[in-house]
Amino acid sequence: MSSAMLRHDLAPHPLLSLPALADAARELPPQHIERRIAGAANGGDFAMIGADDSATADIIPSIETSGSWIMLRFVEQLPRYRDLLHGLMAELAPTIAPLTGPPQSLKGFVFISAPDTLTPFHFDAEYNILFQIAGDKDFVTYPPEPPFLSRDQREAYHRAGENMLPWQEGFDTRGAAHHLTPGDALYVPYAAPHWVRAGSSPSVSLSMTWQCDxxxxxxxxxxxxxxxxxxxxxxxxxxxxxxxxxxxxxxxxxxxxxxx
Structure with a gap:
């Protein structure tokens, strides 16, 4: 299965506004909030910034000038976001189940990015639909096969959790590029390597992931x-x-x- 563009109507959803996401960051366990540098390079260090989770929540409303990439991990822990995700999956499951089998292990991630943030080349061992909520971004996907992703890299991820991938000259022209604006969504196949660059305004995206048998x-x-x-x-x-x-x-x- 290849990546595919979809449409959605979540952009004005009150749970996905910056103030609501700041509140969610204050409620989530500290280990499920990440703040990283916005100036990473492909194949470079996507370095973490600090460890003050209350400060990270306070930065979300001013993400435009923060120089940060923030991820809220496993937002389904919060009942209101769990209801949102389960409602989305209820709509999509009749299409998903014939392709992958019944979806399971539903999880949610929110990405809040300063302008021009690059999320370096990596892969995720899950099925994913990314809903673009605010701002725009370029999302470039690759087949989950050499030279982009090797057997050893896949095995290492499942043993130790490392999902960042080395970047090679010429990869930028070999992927499938998708430009996402509010109302766009992208289906990302299981384990498909990808990199993402936010546009000139702050970006908010909701990622809904799942597994199957x-x-x-x-x-x-x-x-x-x-x-x-x-x-x-x-x-x-x-x-x-x-x-x-x-x-x-x-x-x-x-x-x-x-x-x-």
């Missing part, structure tokens, strides 16, 4: 792959729609006996 089994298979290769067994990248059932079961068994 196949993606959960694929994650387990990728964790156990290095162990299987040491034993001389085949261990490639799971390909949709074939379920890597035996590898997933092997991963769970290896965890139980302390091999992983």
């Amino acid at each position: 196949w993606s959960a089994a694929a994650a387990d298979a990728l964790v156990v792959n290095p162990l299987l290769r040491r034993l001389g067994l085949p261990a490639g990248i799971p390909e949709w729609p074939q379920q890597p059932r035996w590898r997933a079961l092997g991963c769970r068994a290896a965890r139980r006996v302390g091999l992983l």
Whole structure:
């Protein structure tokens, strides 16, 4: 499945205004709020800024001059945002389920970006629809395959959580570019590498992510792959729609006996 543009009517939603998002930041657990530099380079360090979460919440209404990228992670912890996400998924599930199987593990992320912020090249092991709420951004996607994403990088993510990817000269012209303005949404396929640049005004985006039976089994298979290769067994990248059932079961068994 490739990336695809959609339309939505969430731009004026009161839960997605800057004051409402500042309130959400004050309610979320501190570990679920990130503030990073706005001046990162592709393939460079997307460095964290400070650790004062109350200050981060206070910065959200003035994001235009903050030089920051702020992420509110797992907003479904807050009942009002959980209701919003479940309402969206209820509308989309009849289309999603035939393509991926019934959606599960629904999560929400809000990205609040100063003008011209670059989110460097990376990937996420989940299905994603990104709803552009305010401002504009360019979102460039790539196939989840070499040279953009290797088997080793996918396996390392599922073991340690590192999702940033090295940048190579020429990648900028090889992706599928999508320009998003308020009312636009983008479906991002599972594990598709991408980078994002905000436009000349502050940007707010809501990301709704989910998993399915196949993606959960694929994650387990990728964790156990290095162990299987040491034993001389085949261990490639799971390909949709074939379920890597035996590898997933092997991963769970290896965890139980302390091999992983």
